[in-house]
Amino acid sequence: MINIENLKFDEKGLIPAIVVDAISKEVLTLAYMNKESLQITMEKKLTCFWSRSRQKLWLKGETSGNYQHVVSITADCDNDALMVLVEPDGPACHTGEKSCFFNPVFENDELKEFSLNALMKLIEGRKINKTEGSYTTYLFEKGLDKILKKVGEECTEVIIAAKANDKKETIYEIADLCYHTLVLMIEQGISLEDIHKELSSRHVIDKKVKQEKMTK
Numbered sequence: 573m574i575n576i577e578n579l580k581f582d583e584k585g586l587i588p589a590i591v592v593d594a595i596s597k598e599v600l601t602l603a604y605m606n607k608e609s610l611q612i613t614m615e616k617k618l619t620c621f622w623s624r625s626r627q628k629l630w631l632k633g634e635t636s637g638n639y640q641h642v643v644s645i646t647a648d649c650d651n652d653a654l655m656v657l658v659e660p661d662g663p664a665c666h667t668g669e670k671s672c673f674f675n676p677v678f679e680n681d682e683l684k685e686f687s688l689n690a691l692m693k694l695i696e697g698r699k700i701n702k703t704e705g706s707y708t709t710y711l712f713e714k715g716l717d718k719i720l721k722k723v724g725e726e727c728t729e730v731i732i733a734a735k736a737n738d739k740k741e742t743i744y745e746i747a748d749l750c751y752h753t754l755v756l757m758i759e760q761g762i763s764l765e766d767i768h769k770e771l772s773s774r775h776v777i778d779k780k781v782k783q784e785k786m787t788k
Contacts, residue, residue, distance in 0.1 A: 576611065578651060579610075579651050580650065580652035581606065581652075586604040587604065587610070587654060588604055589621065589653075589656050590602055590654065591640065592656065593671075594644075595764065595768045596687070598689065600664035601671065601672040603619075603621040612631070614642075618632065619640040638662030638664070639661045691751075695758050696758050698712065699758055712755070719759055723749070726748045729745040729748065730746055732745075
């Protein structure tokens with residue numbers, strides 16, 4: 573672990589902190605910390621910044637309730653910038669947007685990055701705004717029973733492909749299963765964050781079990 577004293581703060585005693593959603597990996601905001609706000613951040617496990625406009629400490633969420641629970645803090649190779657992974661309680665931006673970065677400047681369509689979050693938003697959009705000819709919209713219109721039937725069918729297809737040791741087909745069927753599972757999640761009001769938290773809780777339990785076995 574790097575000591576705070578080894579970090580390189582600028583002439584104003586500040587260091588940039590890039591805040592990233594620990595689950596989606598989306599960049600939420602860029603803020604600044606001084607030694608005091610960084611120490612408060614580590615003690616409270618909540619992001620605390622130095623407001624350059626107000627010239628005072630700023631505990632994120634203190635007035636809005638949108639706290640950012642700190643998962644980890646990592647310095648860059650020069651020790652003059654920080655990446656702060658957080659689990660946010662709400663939007664990071666004062667506009668109400670999840671991230672402060674929502675104004676597109678340029679996007680290379682050929683290299684457009686895929687993400688489960690983007691796919692979830694697309695699927696959710698097909699439910700809210702019905703699109704004629706959309707298979708996803710069709711599933712939502714047919715309802716839960718149809719969605720569950722497709723999830724069951726895709727589970728079977730995964731088993732058949734894997735049993736045949738057909739890697740390419742197994743990948744294809746797993747992708748189909750993932751897609752239909754995401755549709756089910758939207759239908760049931762389940763988010764990727766919900767699944768992440770559940771898996772995280774199991775990781776903690778598994779770690780405790782391993783520790784108990786090692787002490788016996």
